[in-house]
Amino acid sequence: VQSGLWFWGANVIGAVSALAALAAIAMPHLRRRMFSQDYLAGLLFQAFGLLALWIGGALALGTAVRMGPGYVPRLLGFILVGLGAVISFQAAMAESVGPERGKWRPFLLVPAAVLAFAIVFNLAGLIPAIIATILVATLGGDDIKWGQTAISLTFLILLCVGVFKYALNLPMPLFELKV
Amino acid sequence: MDTLAQLAQGFAVALTPVNLLWALVGVTLGTAVGVLPGVGPALTIALLLPLTYKVDATGVFILFAGIYYGAMYGGSTTSILLNTPGESATIVTALEGHKMARRGRAGAALATAAIGSFVAATIGTIGLTFVAKPIVELALKFGPAEYFALMVLAFVTVSAVLGRSAIRGLASLFLGLFLGLVGMDTLTGQPRFTFGLPELLDGINVIVVAVGLFAVGESLHALWKRSSLTSDTLTVTDSVWLTRQDWQRSWKPWLRGSAIGFPIGALPAGGAEIPTFASYYLEKKLSRHPEEFGHGAIEGVAGPEAANNASAAGVLVPMLTLGLPTSATAAIMLSAFQSYGIQPGPLLLDNQPQLVWGLIASLYIGNIMLLVLNLPLVGLWAKALTIPPPLMYAGILVFATVGIWGASQSWVDLLLLYTIGVVGLVMRLFDFPAAPVIVGMVLGPIAEQEFRRALTVSQGDLTIFLTKPLSATLLALAVILIAAPPAWRLVRRLRAGPVQPALR
Numbered sequence: 001v002q003s004g005l006w007f008w009g010a011n012v013i014g015a016v017s018a019l020a021a022l023a024a025i026a027m028p029h030l031r032r033r034m035f036s037q038d039y040l041a042g043l044l045f046q047a048f049g050l051l052a053l054w055i056g057g058a059l060a061l062g063t064a065v066r067m068g069p070g071y072v073p074r075l076l077g078f079i080l081v082g083l084g085a086v087i088s089f090q091a092a093m094a095e096s097v098g099p100e101r102g103k104w105r106p107f108l109l110v111p112a113a114v115l116a117f118a119i120v121f122n123l124a125g126l127i128p129a130i131i132a133t134i135l136v137a138t139l140g141g142d143d144i145k146w147g148q149t150a151i152s153l154t155f156l157i158l159l160c161v162g163v164f165k166y167a168l169n170l171p172m173p174l175f176e177l178k179v
Numbered sequence: 180m181d182t183l184a185q186l187a188q189g190f191a192v193a194l195t196p197v198n199l200l201w202a203l204v205g206v207t208l209g210t211a212v213g214v215l216p217g218v219g220p221a222l223t224i225a226l227l228l229p230l231t232y233k234v235d236a237t238g239v240f241i242l243f244a245g246i247y248y249g250a251m252y253g254g255s256t257t258s259i260l261l262n263t264p265g266e267s268a269t270i271v272t273a274l275e276g277h278k279m280a281r282r283g284r285a286g287a288a289l290a291t292a293a294i295g296s297f298v299a300a301t302i303g304t305i306g307l308t309f310v311a312k313p314i315v316e317l318a319l320k321f322g323p324a325e326y327f328a329l330m331v332l333a334f335v336t337v338s339a340v341l342g343r344s345a346i347r348g349l350a351s352l353f354l355g356l357f358l359g360l361v362g363m364d365t366l367t368g369q370p371r372f373t374f375g376l377p378e379l380l381d382g383i384n385v386i387v388v389a390v391g392l393f394a395v396g397e398s399l400h401a402l403w404k405r406s407s408l409t410s411d412t413l414t415v416t417d418s419v420w421l422t423r424q425d426w427q428r429s430w431k432p433w434l435r436g437s438a439i440g441f442p443i444g445a446l447p448a449g450g451a452e453i454p455t456f457a458s459y460y461l462e463k464k465l466s467r468h469p470e471e472f473g474h475g476a477i478e479g480v481a482g483p484e485a486a487n488n489a490s491a492a493g494v495l496v497p498m499l500t501l502g503l504p505t506s507a508t509a510a511i512m513l514s515a516f517q518s519y520g521i522q523p524g525p526l527l528l529d530n531q532p533q534l535v536w537g538l539i540a541s542l543y544i545g546n547i548m549l550l551v552l553n554l555p556l557v558g559l560w561a562k563a564l565t566i567p568p569p570l571m572y573a574g575i576l577v578f579a580t581v582g583i584w585g586a587s588q589s590w591v592d593l594l595l596l597y598t599i600g601v602v603g604l605v606m607r608l609f610d611f612p613a614a615p616v617i618v619g620m621v622l623g624p625i626a627e628q629e630f631r632r633a634l635t636v637s638q639g640d641l642t643i644f645l646t647k648p649l650s651a652t653l654l655a656l657a658v659i660l661i662a663a664p665p666a667w668r669l670v671r672r673l674r675a676g677p678v679q680p681a682l683r
Contacts, residue, residue, distance in 0.1 A: 037609055037610060038609075040609065041609035041610070041611065044605065044609065045350050045354075048354065048357075052357060052372075056371065059369065059371060060367075068367065069367045069369040069371055070371075072360060073357070073360055073371060076353055076356055076357050076360070080350065080353050080354070080357070083349055084350065086346060087347070090346075102402075102403035103404070106402040106403075106569045107399065107402045107403045109569070110398070110402050110569055110576065111399070111576070113573045113577075114577060117577050117580065129577075130577065133573055134570060134574075136573075137569045137572075137573030137574075138569065138570060140402070148566060148567055149570065152566060152567075152570040152574065155574075156574045156578075159578070160578065160581060163230075164585055167233070168232075168233045168585060169233070170585040172581075172585065
C-alpha cells in the first residue's frame with residue numbers, strides 16, 4: 001500500500017536511529033549518549049510518526065488543492081519522524097542525562113489499587129470499592145500510618161458519593177452485594 | 180461605561196447562591212490542591228472535567244476559576260513552610276519565604292503572601308475587566324488569514340514556553356494535532372485511525388485526553404519518582420499578621436509586582452516565571468536592606484507573590500478574548516469550552532456575556548473569599564501537607580476513573596484513558612510538556628478551518644498569509660520565537676569562540 005520516496009525516507013531515518021541505539025550497546029563510550037533521555041525520546045517520537053504513517057497508509061492522499069483523507073495524517077507523520085530525528089541527533093551530539101530511575105512498589109501497587117476498585121465495584125458497589133482501593137494503595141507507601149488511611153478513606157468516600165451520586169446523579173450503587 | 184454595566188450584570192450572575200457556592204467550593208479546593216505538593220490546578224481542573232457533562236457552563240467556569248486562583252494562594256503556603264515550590268513560578272517565594280519561616284517569621288511571610296496575592300489578583304482582575312473589550316474589538320476585525328496566523332502563534336508560544344526546549348514542545352503539539360485526526364474525516368466521511376471501533380468515529384474526546392495526560396499520567400509519574408517529601412515542614416509560631424514595619428515594607432512591592440506581572444502574563448509568551456524573577460531582582464535593587472535578600476527579606480516574598488498572582492490574571496486575557504491558552508491550566512479550561520460546544524475566541528464575549536462577565540465578577544468575589552479563607556486557616560492547610568502520596572494518588576486515579584466511566588459508560592473511553600495516561604507518563608519521563616497536546620487537539624481543527632477559509636478567499640493563493648500586514652506580523656513573531664533562542668545561543672558560542680571547547 002505504501003509507496004513513495006517520503007515514506008521510505010522516513011523509514012530509513014527511523015531504522016538508522018534505532019540501529020545507532022542498538023550499535024551503541026557494543027560501544028561503551030557511546031552508550032551514555034544513545035541511552036540518554038533525549039536520544040530515547042527522539043526515538044519514541046520517530047516510532048509514533050512511523051506508526052502513524054504505517055496505519056494511515058491506506059488512506060487516499062489527494063493533492064494539496066483537493067486533499068484526500070490521508071493528506072494531513074501523512075504530513076503530520078513525516079513531521080513527527082523529522083522532529084524525533086532532530087531530537088535524537090541533538091542528543092547524540094551532546095552530553096545528556098539518562099532517564100529517571102523510579103520506585104517500583106508504589107508505581108505497581110497504586111494502579112493495582114485501581115484495578116481492585118474496578119473488580120470490587122462490580123461485585124459490591126461504590127463504597128466497598130473505595131475501601132478496597134485505599135487499603136491496597138496504603139501498602140504502596142514507605143511507612144504505613146493507619147490513622148491517615150482512615151482520614152483519607154472518609155474524605156474520598158464523602159467526595160465521591162457527594163460528587164458522583166448526588167451532584168451528577170450517576171447511576172451507581174453505593175453498596176450492593178451481587179455475589 | 181459599557182464595560183461597567185456588563186460587569187454589574189456579571190456580578191448579578193456571580194452573586195446568585197448557586198454560583199457563590201461554586202466559587203466557594205472552587206477556592207477551597209484550589210487552596211487545598213495548591214498546598215499539596217505534586218497536585219496543581221491543571222490536574223485538579225482536568226479531574227473535574229467530567230462535570231461539564233452535567234453542570235451548566237457558568238457554574239463550571241466559576242468553579243474552575245476559583246481553583247485556578249486558589250491554587251496560587253495555596254502554592255505560597257507550601258513554598259514557605261516546606262521549601263518545595265509547587266511550580267516554577269513559586270521558586271522565589273520558596274527562596275525568601277522559607278528563610279523567613281526559619282527565622283520564626285512564617286506568619287508574617289504567609290500574611291504578606293496572602294495579602295499581596297489579594298492586592299495583585301484584584302489589580303489583575305481589574306486589568307482583565309478593562310482590557311478585554313478593546314482586544315476583542317480588535318480581534319473581531321480579523322479575517323481568516325489573521326486568525327490562522329494567530330493560531331500558529333499560539334501553537335508556537337505554547338510549545339516554546341511550556342517545555343524545556345521548543346522542539347520538545349512542538350513534538351507534543353504535533354502529537355496532539357494527530358490525536359485530533361482520529362475519527363471520521365469531515366470532508367470525505369472516511370474513518371481515520373479508528374481501528375475499526377465505532378466508538379472512535381466521533382473522534383477521541385478531548386476530556387479523556389486531558390484527564391489521561393494530566394491526572395493519570397501525572398499521578399503515575401509522581402509515584403515513579405524517587406524523590407519523596409522531606410519531612411522538614413515548619414510550623415507557624417508567630418501570628419499570621421503584619422507589623423507596622425512589615426506593611427511599610429510590603430505595599431510598594433505588591434504594587435510593583437502587580438504592575439510587572441499582569442502585562443507579562445497577558446502576553447502570549449509571558450508565563451509566570453519571568454515576572455516573578457523580574458520582580459525579585461527589582462525589589463532587591465530598590466530595597467534599603469539588600470543585605471537581607473537571601474536571608475528572608477519580606478520584600479522578596481511580597482513582590483514575586485504579587486507578580487505571580489497578577490500574571491495568573493493576565494493569562495486569562497488571551498484565553499477569554501482570543502481563545503489562546505498560554506498555560507497548562509488555560510489549555511485544560513479550553514478543552515472544557517469544547518466540551519460545551521462553545522467556540523473560544525473573539526466572539527466569546529458577545530455570544531456568552533453571562534459566562535464571561537459572570538466569571539470575571541466571580542474572580543473579584545473569589546479573591547475576597549480566599550483572603551478570608553487563608554489568613555485564619557493557614558494552620559489547617561498546613562496539616563494537609565502530611566497526607567501520604569500513595570493514598571493521594573490512588574484517590575486521584577479512582578476519581579479520574581469513576582469520572583470518565585460515569586460520563587460515558589464506555590469501556591473504550593476507559594481503555595483510552597489509561598493508554599493516554601501511560602503516554603503521559605512516558606512523556607514526563609522523557610521531559611515533554613503535556614499541555615501542547617491539548618492545545619493541538621483543541622485548536623488544530625479550528626486552525627485547519629481558518630486555513631481553508633483563507634485559501635477560499637484568496638482562491639488558493641498561499642501568499643495571502645504574508646501580504647496581509649497583521650497576519651504577516653503574527654507569523655513573523657512566531658518565527659522569531661522559534662528561531663531566536665537557538666540563534667542567540669549560536670551567536671554567543673561564536674563570540675565565545677575557542678574558549679568553549681577548552682571548557683569542555
